[in-house]
Amino acid sequence: MIGVVAFVAAVTFFLLMVSAISGRSGQAAGEAAPAAQPSAVDPDAPVVAFYGDSYTLGTGASDPSHRWSTAISLERGWNEFNPSVNGLGFVNNRSSTPPDYGPDDEVPKIIEAQPDIVFVTMGLNDNFSMPGRADDIQDAITTDLETLRDELPDARLIVVEPFWYTDARPDSVEQIIGWVREGAEAVGADHIAGASRWIEGHPEWMAADRQHPNDDGYAEMTRRMEAALDELGL
DSSP, rough: OOHHHHHHHHHHHHHHHHHHOOTTTTTTTTTOOTTTTTOOTTTTOOOOEEEHHHHHHTSSSGGGGSSSHHHHHHHHTTTEEEOOOOOOSSSTTTTSTTOOOOOHHHHHHHHOOOOSSEEEEEEEEEEETTTHHHHHHHHHEEEHHHHHHHHHTTTTEEEEEOOOOSSSOOHHHHHHHHHHHHHHHHOOEEEEEOGGGGGTTOGGGGGGTTTSOOOOHHHHHHHHHHHHHHHHHH
């Protein structure tokens, strides 16, 4: 009997976590936040695209200007193209299945923008489909990265270790981190390691929902990303 109760409690906790990550503050899971596209810095400056989920969309920040993608773009004089979506994963909350990309998928949107640099910051939400969809996740990682490389041969591709948000880490976190790293290596992309621990151990850096960074959390992510990009010579 105790085992049944524990199982039910675990399933309930899992479903609550999925719900919290997928959407926030009444926003539909697949709906982008307002002001997702800041105005261009300079029409002749590099176009930099961000393929990501809520942690790249900036959910939890008081304003999109505080998210890390916008902060680094302003610092480096880049034109930011950020179609990131709450709850998105390589398979989670996705409107199409690679390589059969639909018009609302981020990958074709990014290709259409013809960016000079592409950041891939995906994988957090796919933990909620593990282990049942492990093969699908691996296939989607491979297909997405190969598609971006093939369709944007002149773009610099930067693949970031998937972000994570709690001190507790299920085994799937390290599995997906490994698949993303291997996918980056296979297409010759730059890889930024360690991002899953950038806000670890700091509850004061989390927004009221306890699922996303607040302004201070995004500031720390910006600092870490700036240091990683400096190492890459960007």
